[in-house]
Amino acid sequence: MKLLSASSNRTLAQAIADHLDTPLAQGEFKRFKDNEIFVEIQENVRGEDVFVIQSTSYPANDHLMELLIGIDALRRASARRITAVIPYYGYGRQDRKVGGRTPITAKLVANMIVTAGADRVLTLELHAGQIQGFFDIPTDNLFSTPVLERDIRHKHKNVSDLMIISPDVGGVVRARALANRLGADLAIVDKRRPKAGVSEVMNIIGDVEGRHCIMIDDIVDSGGTLCNAADALLEEKAASVSAYITHGVLSNGAVKRIQASSLTELVVTDSIDPDTRKDKGGTKIRAISIAQLMGEAIKRIANEESVSSLFE
The missing domain is CATH 3.40.50.2020 (Rossmann fold)
Incomplete structure (x- = not known):
């Protein structure tokens, strides 16, 4: 070949x-x-x-x-x-x-x-x-589940403290697959807009108090949903919130938004070369390889x- x-x-x-x-x-x-x-x-x-x-x-x-x-x-x-x-x-x-x-x-x-x-x-x-x-x-x-699982296990020795989070209802299958592999619990962020132009209202389905929450999704673009979801989880007394996303598009000021957010860390894969993204940098953003x-x-x-x- x-x-x-x-x-x-x-x-x-x-x-x-x-x-x-x-x-x-x-x-x-x-x-x-x-x-x-x-x-x-x-x-x-x-x-x-x-x-x-x-x-x-x-x-x-x-x-x-x-x-x-x-x-x-x-x-x-x-x-x-x-x-x-x-x-x-x-x-x-x-x-x-x-x-x-x-x-x-x-x-x-x-x-x-x-x-x-x-x-x-x-x-x-x-x-x-x-x-x-x-x-x-x-x-x-x-x-990307095996790659994400390996990194999460390396970072978190005590998996029982973790809570895998789907940042929306549509991503539940993806988040559940990872939660099952880790033997961790699952929670869901239910978001909705009361009307056009009004900020999202978020409800957390699941008890996240005292848990280290890890949001799982396929794409992070502007980062707005992740940042809002992190705030909502912390309001429910989560111990910390980080995110593992497969594709780091990160456009429209996303890096600055993530950097200023309450997220502990955003982990993306190298499916997109960081050097080709519109937004670059960010000490809270880390890449892992899918090679x-x-x-x-x-x-x-x-x-x-x-x-x-x-x-x-």
Whole structure:
């Protein structure tokens, strides 16, 4: 097999390559003066099983076009099989119609990836499980749960003091999966807006008094929900509040907001390269690597082995 990295997260791609003891394939992703993207595969890939690693994070459109053009270049170079490895699937939050005359852009992006020539897709923690069905090719959606669990156990020796928190009702399944692995209790933040333009009112479902609360979610963007939820948990006499989020988008002043919040710590994975985010820095923000998880999944796909057994 061959690994090819586009430009969105070369650090993660190199870490995956190191884990697999496989060098990254030579390829050039550059821009012309009018910002058109040009891709050249600089080594023979004929008959090869090629994995293209690219998060479609900020700037999402540029990184998406790099992925599509890279796939097309590989297809025209006669690669035997092309797998799009997308640690962060941009546009994933547009997975359904939210009103009249609105798009389902997650499906549109899936169509584009298939049309470009991808034979299969490997992603991490899709915003909604049904996005797997948007692809008409095999799609493996990994979960960051094992990576988060390992870090939490390292940080918290006494798991009995922990309370896993879902910051909204929609994330209960994700939070419960981690709580079950840790043997910890689960609580839910129920948020609602009384009317448009009025601040969220939050109710805590579960007894968090004296517990070290860890919020679990797939994406942190502006950080507003996390910060408000942390305040609500502390009002209910939680001992501390931290958060583990898979994809650290962190835009629109999120880093400053997190830094000034009552959160003890925000832990994100390196599915998005911190250097490509709009907001950077923050002493409360820490990144953990998914390279081993992604690398193991890539190896299993290449060897035609089970991927789902990674989470058993």
